[in-house]
Amino acid sequence: MIYVKTTVPWLADVAGAALLSWGLASGVGLIAGHATGPIAAPASGPSPLLLPAALILGGATLRAAAAFAVDRLAVGSAQALGRERRRRLWSALLGEPLTDPLSTGESTTLAIDHNTAIENRDVRFSPVRLNAAIGPLVVAAVVAPASWVAAAIMLATLLPFVLGSILAGTAARRASERQLAALSALSGLFVDRITHLPLIRHYGAEARISQQVREATRQVAKRTVAVLRAAFLSNAVLEFFAALSIALVAVYCGFSLLGLLPFRAPETLTLVPAFFVLAMAPEFYLPMRRLAAAYHEKQLGEAAEAALAPFAASPRQPAADHRFDGLHVNDLTLAFPGIAVGPLSFTLAATDLVALTGPTGSGKTSTLAAIAGQLAPAAGSATGMDGSPLPNAAVAWAAQRPLLVTGTLARNLALAAPQATPAEIGAVAEQVGLAPLLARRGGLDMAIDHAGSGLSGGERRRIGLARAILSGRPLMLCDEPTADLDAESAAAVIALLKDLSSSRCILVATHDPMLVRAAGKEIAL
Incomplete structure (x- = not known):
């Protein structure tokens, strides 16, 4: 599966983010005069900022390489799956019995548009699917040694986000199915009416056909607005809990450093770990941001897959060679x-x-x-x-x-x-x-x-x-x-x-x- 193949690159992306964040935190600590341990170097030796700079550069390079690897793996796998799917589909459309006849426009939509929707899902959504599930947990595990309280705050905001996303996603799925059905109807209507345009003009039916096309277009616009509404709702849920998580972590780290917590500090937090936690906080919700950005492709792809399900069976195997006897x-x-x-x-x-x-x-x-x-x-x-x-x-x-x-x-x-x-x-x-x-x-x-x-x-x-x-x-x-x-x-x-x-x-x-x-x-x- 595509999302399994891209797991290692996504883990490398989290590792790159950790390196980059620690480099930033160390550099800030050195500049502020709070560096400890091997980061602090003698004044007569090499610049103490070389190591933080190397960490920042290495982390950015690792993240870029991970993103490139994910893209290559996702595109290659999606194209391979698409070729096999088209082979089965075209065999079914051209050579297998059909329970209901299909118009030229409907066949074209099934063969081209629906396949494209599924490939878009496989390229954009499938690679981030598993990362969205394990990425936040990995980030929390990376943050925990620096501040277990900050990691707990991140995890606490995760459960209500998941519940909100499920509700928003259900509405988005239904809206996407209706939008895809409306698009198929419009494509079939448009192709078939263009094919018979001379006959339409001969009988003076332009006004009636134009009305049909307008109504089909209105239905597509209506369904598209519903999909966008569901997408905005899903993004709003994500942004709310992402902002809440980062804000709570920032408040805790800031008040802890200033000694202004209204309760006894559960841990001792210094500048470098606190800055590292703050730099990693956006990474906690980044996998889910990526998931939300590709969620529309996921809904359209699943709706297209459902529409192709009757044609998705393996092609009929040719009968064994034998002499035709009647x-x-x-x-x-x-x-x-x-x-x-x-x-x-x-x-x-x-x-x-x-x-x-x-x-x-x-x-x-x-x-x-x-x-x-x-x-x-x-x-x-x-x-x-x-x-x-x-x-x-x-x-x-x-x-x-x-x-x-x-x-x-x-x-x-x-x-x-x-x-x-x-x-x-x-x-x-x-x-x-x-x-x-x-x-x-x-x-x-x-x-x-x-x-x-x-x-x-x-x-x-x-x-x-x-x-x-x-x-x-x-x-x-x-x-x-x-x-x-x-x-x-x-x-x-x-x-x-x-x-x-x-x-x-x-x-x-x-x-x-x-x-x-x-x-x-x-x-x-």
């Missing part, structure tokens, strides 16, 4: 608000072409997503013929609107097969009917943006189909592969799918009666 769907049931699909039960051979049909909105795409492992079913399962889970590497997906990334056509086609050669990519592109596009726009090096600007719906579907073919995976799930195509192009795609079904298992969701007739079996929803 698809077995057993009582597969999907449940959404206002609609249910299933239960469905059917079997596909290792080489097959089957059509999944039904009216629009009946759940064809959702059924394909559940078989692909992208959606968690309410009941039932989709497995191999032997009952083993389908590995991700066995399923190829050709969606209605396939993912496009900014780059060349070749790069987009090769997403599922990075090892494919230009010749293989070109051959598959021609197979799916992209030859006219290649001739018209410069071949495989043609530029494509993430929105597929300049591509027709049919061309986008063919890119998805080509990608699925290039992957070489034994189970192909195709969503409306012939939609948006003219009759001749649709017939060519149907012939291609029929040919591929001699070596692969293909399940197509379709409304196309020609494709249904070409399939060996129809599953109607």
Whole structure:
């Protein structure tokens, strides 16, 4: 853990503070003519202030080295934990079943903002966590030989401070959770509305969408003010007890030196020990000051961790390599608000072409997503013929609107097969009917943006189909592969799918009666 790794540097920081404080006290004692013991040096020898100066310099250097070590350890550990967390999270968001669909904005917030919040906590709060617990005790132990009464005063102010911090921290945690939820809602709303900005402008919905964004922004501002209020309360508690502790120690030391205590002095206090105690008094609450300064990061980090908890499980281990022997769907049931699909039960051979049909909105795409492992079913399962889970590497997906990334056509086609050669990519592109596009726009090096600007719906579907073919995976799930195509192009795609079904298992969701007739079996929803 990060806070365990940084314990030794923080102890070195306390040691540096003790050296610096003793150097100051000794120097003041020498100047005032009250030095005793080895500090006092003959007038003819080296300056008696050299040793106090060396202690001050050594203590400051030790503290600087400790702070540097803490920073290096904290940043390195936080980055290592962040890489592992992102690996698990991205695997869950991109390849694991989701019980509830996430918008683009929500996914972005989970993948980026929440991870950043946790890393900030690990860098700023985690390193001072253990030090805040043991640091004051160590300082009190260092002060006790010089003045056990001053150490007792420090410890006496610690208990009410802890109780006050617990109360303030509970309020801060709740406020931070609400703030993070409001930030996630605003991020998701903003990203999704920007994505659909042309459609919003087309229908003249700017005023309504602006009102939604204003309301989400107002909620964020309201939650942020609540967090700041809790943070100020926590700091006020800390500052009150820190000031009280230092003031009580200063009063005791001053009155003891002047002989003005209203009771019999429990110990004999001289200038050098008294000054040392006063110099160390601020160090007693310094670890907790550091903790309070990073407390906001702690609350946001914990709230982010709670939000990521459903995705934080270890990634699904790939199934052991085995030959794909077919698809077995057993009582597969999907449940959404206002609609249910299933239960469905059917079997596909290792080489097959089957059509999944039904009216629009009946759940064809959702059924394909559940078989692909992208959606968690309410009941039932989709497995191999032997009952083993389908590995991700066995399923190829050709969606209605396939993912496009900014780059060349070749790069987009090769997403599922990075090892494919230009010749293989070109051959598959021609197979799916992209030859006219290649001739018209410069071949495989043609530029494509993430929105597929300049591509027709049919061309986008063919890119998805080509990608699925290039992957070489034994189970192909195709969503409306012939939609948006003219009759001749649709017939060519149907012939291609029929040919591929001699070596692969293909399940197509379709409304196309020609494709249904070409399939060996129809599953109607």
